[in-house]
Amino acid sequence: xxxxxxxxxxxxxxxxxxxxxxxxxxxxxxxxxxxxxxxxxxxxxxxxxxxxxxxxxxxxxxxxxxxxxx
Numbered sequence: 847x848x849x850x851x852x853x854x855x856x857x858x859x860x861x862x863x864x865x866x867x868x869x870x871x872x873x874x875x876x877x878x879x880x881x882x883x884x885x886x887x888x889x890x891x892x893x894x895x896x897x898x899x900x901x902x903x904x905x906x907x908x909x910x911x912x913x914x915x916x
Contacts, residue, residue, distance in 0.1 A: 849912070860903050861889070868894060 848854050861869035868888050875882035904911065 852910070855904075855909060860895075860900055863907075864895070864903065866895065 858869060868885065872882065872885045872889070875885055
């Protein structure tokens, strides 16, 4: 759900911006191939970056992490 006047984070935007070597490998694969699935599972199960790095990248890029009031 987008907030009016704001842009949502796009899938793998961080990975592409920091030129993650796993993302580079992923982009070289056909999305319907077994090779794509193998590389994708590296991201899913063994990401080489931390949530700390991602969180600080979000802040540097001006993203806001929001949630509705309970």
